[in-house]
Each structure stands twice: as C-alpha cells, then as structure tokens.
Amino acid sequence: MTLQDATYSSGTDDSPLGPRTGLSRSRFFLSNEFGLILLIAIFAIIFGFATKGFFSPFNLFALGRNSAVNIMIGLSMMSVIVTGGLNLAVGAMGVCAAMVCGWMIESLGIPWPLAIAGGLAFGALLGWINGWTVVRTGLHSFIITLATMSIFFGVMIFLTKAEAFRELPPVFTEFGRARVLGYVSPLLLVTLVVAVLLAWLYRGTVLGREMLAAGASPAAAELSGIRVGRMVILCHMLSGALAGIAALMLVARNGAAIPSMAGQLGQDWLLPAFLGPVLGGTLLQGGKVSVLGTVLGAFLVTMLTSGLLMLQIGAFWVQSFLGLMLLVAVLLDKARRSYLARRNLA
Amino acid sequence: MTPIFEAKGIQKAFPGVMALKGVTLSLLPGSVHALLGENGAGKSTLIKVITGVHQPTAGTLLLDGQQAQFHNPRDAIAKGIGVVHQERNLFPRFSVAENIFLEQIGSSYLTPVDYARLNREARRWLDALELDIDPATPVSELSVARMQLVEIAKALSLQSRVLLLDEPTASLTTSETDRLFQIVRRLRDDGTSLVFVSHKLEEVQEICDRVTVLRDGANACDSRSMEGVTRHDLVQMMIGRAEGEGAWRARDTSAQPEVLGLSGVSTELGHRDVSLSVRKGEIVGLYGLVGAGRTELAKSILGQSAVTGGEVRVDGKPVRIRSVFEAIHTHGLGYVSEDRKTEGLILQHSVLANAGVPIWRKLGGALGTLTDGKIRDAVLPYLRKLEVKTPSLAQTAANLSGGNQQKISVAKWLAAGVRLLIVDEPSVGIDIKTKAYLHELLRELADNGTSILLITSDLPEMIAVADRIVVMDGYRVTGELPNTGEYDSVSRAVMDRIHDMGEVG
Ligand SMILES: Nc1ncnc2c1ncn2[C@@H]1O[C@H](COP(=O)(O)OP(=O)(O)OP(=O)(O)O)[C@@H](O)[C@H]1O
Numbered sequence A: 001m002t003l004q005d006a007t008y009s010s011g012t013d014d015s016p017l018g019p020r021t022g023l024s025r026s027r028f029f030l031s032n033e034f035g036l037i038l039l040i041a042i043f044a045i046i047f048g049f050a051t052k053g054f055f056s057p058f059n060l061f062a063l064g065r066n067s068a069v070n071i072m073i074g075l076s077m078m079s080v081i082v083t084g085g086l087n088l089a090v091g092a093m094g095v096c097a098a099m100v101c102g103w104m105i106e107s108l109g110i111p112w113p114l115a116i117a118g119g120l121a122f123g124a125l126l127g128w129i130n131g132w133t134v135v136r137t138g139l140h141s142f143i144i145t146l147a148t149m150s151i152f153f154g155v156m157i158f159l160t161k162a163e164a165f166r167e168l169p170p171v172f173t174e175f176g177r178a179r180v181l182g183y184v185s186p187l188l189l190v191t192l193v194v195a196v197l198l199a200w201l202y203r204g205t206v207l208g209r210e211m212l213a214a215g216a217s218p219a220a221a222e223l224s225g226i227r228v229g230r231m232v233i234l235c236h237m238l239s240g241a242l243a244g245i246a247a248l249m250l251v252a253r254n255g256a257a258i259p260s261m262a263g264q265l266g267q268d269w270l271l272p273a274f275l276g277p278v279l280g281g282t283l284l285q286g287g288k289v290s291v292l293g294t295v296l297g298a299f300l301v302t303m304l305t306s307g308l309l310m311l312q313i314g315a316f317w318v319q320s321f322l323g324l325m326l327l328v329a330v331l332l333d334k335a336r337r338s339y340l341a342r343r344n345l346a
Numbered sequence B: 001m002t003p004i005f006e007a008k009g010i011q012k013a014f015p016g017v018m019a020l021k022g023v024t025l026s027l028l029p030g031s032v033h034a035l036l037g038e039n040g041a042g043k044s045t046l047i048k049v050i051t052g053v054h055q056p057t058a059g060t061l062l063l064d065g066q067q068a069q070f071h072n073p074r075d076a077i078a079k080g081i082g083v084v085h086q087e088r089n090l091f092p093r094f095s096v097a098e099n100i101f102l103e104q105i106g107s108s109y110l111t112p113v114d115y116a117r118l119n120r121e122a123r124r125w126l127d128a129l130e131l132d133i134d135p136a137t138p139v140s141e142l143s144v145a146r147m148q149l150v151e152i153a154k155a156l157s158l159q160s161r162v163l164l165l166d167e168p169t170a171s172l173t174t175s176e177t178d179r180l181f182q183i184v185r186r187l188r189d190d191g192t193s194l195v196f197v198s199h200k201l202e203e204v205q206e207i208c209d210r211v212t213v214l215r216d217g218a219n220a221c222d223s224r225s226m227e228g229v230t231r232h233d234l235v236q237m238m239i240g241r242a243e244g245e246g247a248w249r250a251r252d253t254s255a256q257p258e259v260l261g262l263s264g265v266s267t268e269l270g271h272r273d274v275s276l277s278v279r280k281g282e283i284v285g286l287y288g289l290v291g292a293g294r295t296e297l298a299k300s301i302l303g304q305s306a307v308t309g310g311e312v313r314v315d316g317k318p319v320r321i322r323s324v325f326e327a328i329h330t331h332g333l334g335y336v337s338e339d340r341k342t343e344g345l346i347l348q349h350s351v352l353a354n355a356g357v358p359i360w361r362k363l364g365g366a367l368g369t370l371t372d373g374k375i376r377d378a379v380l381p382y383l384r385k386l387e388v389k390t391p392s393l394a395q396t397a398a399n400l401s402g403g404n405q406q407k408i409s410v411a412k413w414l415a416a417g418v419r420l421l422i423v424d425e426p427s428v429g430i431d432i433k434t435k436a437y438l439h440e441l442l443r444e445l446a447d448n449g450t451s452i453l454l455i456t457s458d459l460p461e462m463i464a465v466a467d468r469i470v471v472m473d474g475y476r477v478t479g480e481l482p483n484t485g486e487y488d489s490v491s492r493a494v495m496d497r498i499h500d501m502g503e504v505g
C-alpha cells in the first residue's frame, strides 16, 4: 500500500479505488462493526456456559423477535440522527401509528394490509409534523420532539380512552408466533430486509446521499443544490414510518394494539433507540451512519438484556450493565482508532 | 547572526501520509522568512509542529539555542511564538474583541471581563491594520477577508518574538496586503522574526529576505538569503521545472446571446441599481475591494437572499429564483464559494463524496440509484487535471492540505456541467502550477460555451482570465472595461474606477 504517493497526476492507470478497497478490507477487522461482532460472540459463549437454555430454540426465537423490535427502534432513531437531530418521540409515534392501524381494522373494517399501510403512513405524517416544525422554527429537534412526544401521546390516549384494540385478525398473532427453520422469527427477517433497504438508501441512492450531506453540513449542501429543509423533513418521515413498523411488530407479538405497549409517553423505547445507533458508530453530529452497526448494536443490547435476565440478575442491574457497555464501547473505539493511527504511521 | 529559532530534522507522519520527512528551518531575528512549496508540500504541517499544534514524530526544536518542546499551542505562545494559521480559528459567535483577546481573557477566571477596556485595546490592533470594524461585532457577521484581518490583529496583539503567517494574504486585495506589509516591515525592524507563507511570488519577493522551499515534505532549499534568487529560481525549486506562460488571448463573444442579465437590481442586502450581463461563453470579471458586495450579489442571484427590485434575466427571460436548488437544477447556475470550509466542502465526508454533490441528480438512474463508480468517472478527470493530492478518494476532505481542499471545491463545479458558473475567489491557497491549470480550465470551459462570472481579489488573475471586467464598490457597479490582457494599463484603469467613488475600505 503505497498510499502517500498516489497522486492522480502520476498518469498511471491504477485506479485510486484500488488502494481504497484493499484498505477497507483490512480495516474491517478494526472497525466498530467487527468489534460488535466480537462482543456478540464473546457474550454468546459466556451466556451459553453460564445459563441453562440460552441456545434453546425457544430462547433463540424470543431473542430474534425482541431484537427485531429493538433494531427497528434503533433504525428509526438513526434516520433522524443523520440530520444531526434526535427524535425523542419515537415511542409515541410508533404507538400512535399502531393504534391507527388497529382502529382502521376494528372500527372502520378496513382489510388488514391496507390498515398496516395506513398506520405506517400515519407514522410518516407525524414525522412530517416534527420535521416541518423543526425546519420552520429552526429550533433543535430535541425540543420539538420532546413537545410532540407529549402531544401525540396525550391526544392518542384521549381519543382511544386508553383502551386497546384486541379484535385483530389472527394473521397478526400468527405472524408473531411463526417460526422459520425452527427458531427464526419472521419479524427478524422483516427487520433485516428493512435494514438492507436502508443501507442501500444511504449508499446507493441520490436521496440517501443528499440526506447525509444535508446532515453533515447544511450550508455546503444548500449551496450545492440540495434542499436541506426537505431532506430534514423526509428524514423525520422515514423515522415515523420505521417507528410504526416497530410498533406493529409489538402488536404482532402481543396480539393487540395497546396504548401502553411502549410505556408512559413511549419512553421505554428511548434507551434501545439510542444504544443501537451509538454503539454502532453513528455520529451524533449527523452526516454519517452505519446501518450494520446499528443492527449489531441493537442486537447486542437485546442479547445482553436477555442473558442477564436469564442469569436472574435484577432488571435494575441490567440497566447498569447497559450503561457500562456504553462506556466500554466508547473506550474500545478510542483504542481501536489510536491503534489504527499508529499502524499506519509505521 | 545567531538564529532565534531552529527546527532540525522534523518528521511528521499522518495515517497514510508522511507529511514531513526531516525538514530543517532556521530563523534570524529581524528578518522575514519565506516558506514556499506546492499544495501539500508540508508548509502548514511544519508551522503546526513549530507552534505546538502537532507533536513531531522525530526532530528537535531550538529556541535561542536551547531545546524546546511545546505540548500545546499555549506553550508556544508563552515562549513568544505567535501564529496566524491558514484555516480560520475564530469563534463565530464571539465579538471581534473577545476573539482577539481570547487567550488573555482566559488567564484569570475570576475577575470579570472589562469590556470597555477590551474593546479599546482591540481598537488599537484593528487601527494598526486600518480595519474599520466595531470591536463588538460578532465575527460571524464578517466576510472571509475581514476574518483573516481579525486573525492577524489577534496575532499582533500577542507581540511575539517569532510570528508565523500561513497564507495571511490569501483572501486579501492589494491595498490590504500593502497595509499588512507596512506592519510586517515595522515588526521586522523592531527585531521580530517573521515567517511568511504565500503562493503569490510577487509578494514573497517584495517582503522576504530569506527563504526555505519545501517539496514533498523535504527541503528543496534550507534557510538561504533571498539575495540573487529570481522568481524563476523559486519556481524551479518548488515544482522542479519552469513556470508555464499564461496564454491570454482576446475572445470575441459579442455575437453570442445573453445567458444572465441584471438590470437595475437591488437586493435586501443593500445592492442598488446593479446592471450586468454575461453572454454565452463569456468570462466576466467582477472586481472590487473587500466589502464591495460581490459575494453578496452572487448569493442574491442564486436565490439565497431576496432581490427586491429590478430584473434578473436568464436566457433573456425575466426570472425569479427562490432557492439555490432552482438556480442549479432549473436555470443551470452554479456557485463556487469563497469559503471552502463551511460552504464549499463537507469536511467530514470523503473526497469522492464532495466532488460529486452537484451532479448526483444528473447521474442518478431509475429510482435514484447511484454508484461510486459513476461518480468517479464523472469527477476524476477534473481532480486529475487540478492535481488533487490525496492518499485516496476515500480520504476525509478535512485531512487534505488547504490548497487541495480548495481544488476539490472548484473541481466539483467544473464537473457539474452548469451553463453559468459564478466562481468566487477560486484560487485562494492554490499553488502557482495548479493556478495556471485552473485558468486554463476556466477558459476551456468558456470556449465550450459555459459562461463564467469570476469574482476575484487577485488582479493578476482577473487580467489573466477575464474577457471583460466589471468594477463594483459599495454595493454598486462603478464601471466596466474590456480586458486587454496588459497588466499595467488594465490594473490602472480598474483602480481608477474604484477610486472615482472616493476612498472606501
Ligand atoms: N490531519 C491530517 N491528517 C492526515 N493527513 C494530513 C493532515 N494534515 C495534513 N495532512 C497531509 O499532509 C500533507 C501536507 O499538508 P500541509 O497542510 O502541510 O500542506 P501545505 O504545504 O500547507 O499545502 P497548502 O499549500 O495546500 O496549504 C498533505 O498531503 C496532507 O494531505
């Protein structure tokens, strides 16, 4: 790798991408994603020895189903972090979308596929409200989504009188219970398909790249002909739709659309929403994402929670462990980067 | 005379790049020392090592013959070493005075800041540069050139024994540069040792008495006297061959249709009665002193701020451009920003991602799909032509040298294929070799039918590239003249048109 002399003027035709791919391959082993894979493997081994039935088909199935939801929540948050913002209303929006879906089925008698589409569209609409307000007021999305979290949730509780929609068609529960190849939840497959689509969005489409550019440097993006405001709104809409998918997965698991399924104001979702992207190396300042990292990060968190609970450690301690995780991950990341720097110097 | 400061065998490595490979520099008191080299040669890196920003990988620094080690910039300041870095280091929200005295304010946490005194002191240094700014103005409201002057005032206020200036004149006009040089001479006569980095060799020959040239991170010459060194010698040492001749020739576009026209335009930023017309394939220069309102006019044309009166025409039809998106994608107008750091580039993204932004939409396939390969094919010719020096296209833009960042910020628009390109200070920080290529590229672009509105404070550049020069002052157009390519007569005519309106800074 003679990188430092690779000027383009040299006239030689070895493509500048040549060293790049070589580099990214060797760098993969030092990347955040690889670190997460390593951690997942280590903890899988620990839990495999320390607990009974960690690798039982039932536990694997439950693990897949839970991580499907957590990953989706993380992706929902990630799609707003892209803009350098936050979405504290993920939970509230998700639950609202699921309740709309349930209402359309139960009260309006709309067929379930249409109702699902309607619920997701409603999630996107709530995202549009967030995004539009952020762009128009110029305030940080932290404040806006803190406000809309309470508004969305409050209005939803008022309209539903805090009652669940329980008379859903059996496809929901069947989908929630189904197992592919013995222990894989189809929910996990849905999540993985969504993740692949997102990865493609950010890498391989104009729209995704414009979102990243707008998030990284609004002034430069605007002067390059990107409609930054529109991109911010679209990111929030995407987040709303993804939150809707996550909530519908919970509906499939519970067999009902319940107003409290994400806790008061949807706050139960906040920890997984942040842990996934942050562990996965998504930059909080915006402009940089790792879909794979978010998936792995959220999976790791789910696995740790499940394993620790199986070790009969109190739920309190699990939270502390997750906090510790976050610290360790950050330290590892720092060590990894300085190693990378040193190795390249030599 | 014994050197006041020496750097010996300095090496500095970054991931993938050996920026300095054992560089030597020795500074005498009471002298102005030129530090020259192409973009990416290692000038800024050396200055950062000397001022404690970077730690050298190997080598020693000697101050008054004693070995010195600076763990951070404060150490260097404490030892009397001041610096103006190439990139701006001001806090946009802070006032000019606060920025100037940032280091001094911080030294006593508990005493309240005496703002009246602070502003008075700041006034002193601003006056030295004849800079007419209220010290209480937030820096974010200043133009790039004025920020640069504030930065210089800040360095002056430290009254250091060694003062390093990394491209201080890059975005200044001749008159501001002259003022700076008066101060430089005064400091030199008082015994200060100055280092001066610039790509403008006329300036170097005017002010410097000693010179060090870097090439690819090594000394091409080491702290020798400027006596008897010609421009030709300097170029030879910098790029290893003689300088190409700039080939200006008259181009006639009078038969071509108008692409962009302004009649009696006024804007919310304060322009009054601006009229101007650019034909197909024509290069119109827009000259003026700092603060003349040229960048602001460009941004109003692009729809970033409102046009409040008069008429803007594209292809002869009156238009109302409401956003940059419309300007680019509906009308085919592009803009190379004078401020590469915040408006020109997305510093945390890769070279490739930056170079392609304006053409993403054009390259996008069905469903808006886009591959790196496609972008690379579109932008690589321009990156090559401007000799962007980077370890790979995946390198983060922030890690390139200043001049190389500038090249990307220009190249992305050359590749964009717009019909009219507004180019704002395109060669700030670009070395002489690339500057010649850039001028060639701009004229080639115009020959192929692209219209160009060139804003530059660099008069030789204006005269080397433009077909016609429009002079602006105080947010108005004060005159217009054809360019004959003869520096002496044209520059005098331009200056006359500015000074017709009275002395304005
Ligand atoms: N932080 C960094 N990380 C990686 N590479 C760097 C970093 N800073 C500088 N470099 C590399 O070091 C080399 C020297 O850069 P430097 O900024 O010193 O050049 P320069 O002579 O000041 O050029 P210019 O005239 O363009 O300002 C370049 O190849 C640049 O890409």
Ligand SMILES: [Mg+2]
Pocket (backbone or CB within 6 Å): B043, B044, B045, B086, B166, B401, B402, B403
């Ligand atoms: Mg430099």
